[in-house]
Amino acid sequence: MKRSADRRKLIVSLGITKLLAIAYFTSSWNIYNNRVDKIEKCLSVFQSNGSLKSDLKWELPHCKLKIFPQIDSESCLKRRFAKNLNNRFFFFGDSTIRIKALTLAKFFNLTRDCKENCEDLRLVLNIHWEDADSNTTIDYLLNPFFNPYTELPEGAPTVLFGGAAWFSRPPEHLTFVQGHYFDLLHLPIPVKLGIHKARLDRLLNHLITFWKIETIIWILPETMLGNLTQYNEHIDIYIQQSLEVISKYPDTVIVWSSWRMFFDQLKNAEGLGSIMSDDVHVKDQYEFPGMQPLLNFLCNPVDENLDSDYCCHKSDVFLKEEKKNL
Ligand SMILES: *[C@@H]1O[C@H](CO)[C@@H](O)[C@H](O)[C@H]1NC(C)=O
Ligand SMILES: *[C@@H]1O[C@H](CO)[C@@H](O)[C@H](O)[C@H]1NC(C)=O
Ligand SMILES: *[C@@H]1O[C@H](CO)[C@@H](O)[C@H](O)[C@H]1NC(C)=O
Numbered sequence: 001m002k003r004s005a006d007r008r009k010l011i012v013s014l015g016i017t018k019l020l021a022i023a024y025f026t027s028s029w030n031i032y033n034n035r036v037d038k039i040e041k042c043l044s045v046f047q048s049n050g051s052l053k054s055d056l057k058w059e060l061p062h063c064k065l066k067i068f069p070q071i072d073s074e075s076c077l078k079r080r081f082a083k084n085l086n087n088r089f090f091f092f093g094d095s096t097i098r099i100k101a102l103t104l105a106k107f108f109n110l111t112r113d114c115k116e117n118c119e120d121l122r123l124v125l126n127i128h129w130e131d132a133d134s135n136t137t138i139d140y141l142l143n144p145f146f147n148p149y150t151e152l153p154e155g156a157p158t159v160l161f162g163g164a165a166w167f168s169r170p171p172e173h174l175t176f177v178q179g180h181y182f183d184l185l186h187l188p189i190p191v192k193l194g195i196h197k198a199r200l201d202r203l204l205n206h207l208i209t210f211w212k213i214e215t216i217i218w219i220l221p222e223t224m225l226g227n228l229t230q231y232n233e234h235i236d237i238y239i240q241q242s243l244e245v246i247s248k249y250p251d252t253v254i255v256w257s258s259w260r261m262f263f264d265q266l267k268n269a270e271g272l273g274s275i276m277s278d279d280v281h282v283k284d285q286y287e288f289p290g291m292q293p294l295l296n297f298l299c300n301p302v303d304e305n306l307d308s309d310y311c312c313h314k315s316d317v318f319l320k321e322e323k324k325n326l
């Protein structure tokens, strides 16, 4: 009994490493295969090739994405809480990641803890949102160079991070900040990028072995536009070396590449005009549609009314066999 409860907890948290280990030891090859396919089907919201349809809808070839309204009208967080899913999310990286934390907090209608700098977020190191009723916290840390000495908020099992902008900028562009999270600021770009690779590896190791993070979502950065296109070459190197490092941690780190694909197709869509406010940041109105894969990942498993064509349908995540044992 204890064992099946443990198994459920593991599967629910999408701890892929553990899931694979348990599947390997307790199941026939068929069941194993089946489980892996189902979990992968859910994770594919982040990875598989999709296409942008009218109304900024993102579609995947093999499962239906639910389109969420701008605000969580279905108590996704409360349902997650009721199902014992952990609602603690930690975002870090540069401002492109901050926007995603802000967008998620806005969707969940969370109140921000605001003591100082409530309007200008550019150099605010930590942002914190919470909702006591659903035991939810979202934290953001401005850590643009992936400084591995990162304190994590208590109990966060899901970490989302990324952001290439600071690694790609020449030192003279950013001279206004100080502190240990900005320690690479004054180095030339090739040196920054060299350090990035070692740091990313150390960081992932630290998150997985020390902080016991179960799910890490690494967000592929969007390209720069306008007069910042010169940075794109560095962004490509950054992506390439990140993927090399990440490939060492296939059981824990998921690459969110569909965001980048969404962005690229958006950029090429006729009639949208400029999709970035300043060549670096995607305008607010496009951030939310781009977040749909994450919302499907978080909210679909707890939506009782969703039919099984949908990505991350509950039967793909809370496996039927496990439920019988409850
Ligand atoms: C996505 O598309 C690219 C380019 O067309 C292709 O190389 C890749 O294999 C595709 N990936 C998946 C998961 O279908
Ligand atoms: C969002 O939160 C505010 C303040 O807590 C509340 O007044 C409002 O009704 C909420 N909106 C929705 C749609 O739940
Ligand atoms: C809220 O979440 C934290 C971190 O996961 C956990 O330690 C705590 O027990 C939870 N509280 C409740 C009331 O579920």
Ligand SMILES: *[C@@H]1O[C@H](CO)[C@@H](O)[C@H](O)[C@H]1NC(C)=O
Pocket: 226, 227, 278, 279
């Ligand atoms: C282009 O770069 C210049 C100088 O670096 C800057 O002042 C200007 O605002 C940039 N233009 C745009 C559209 O971002």
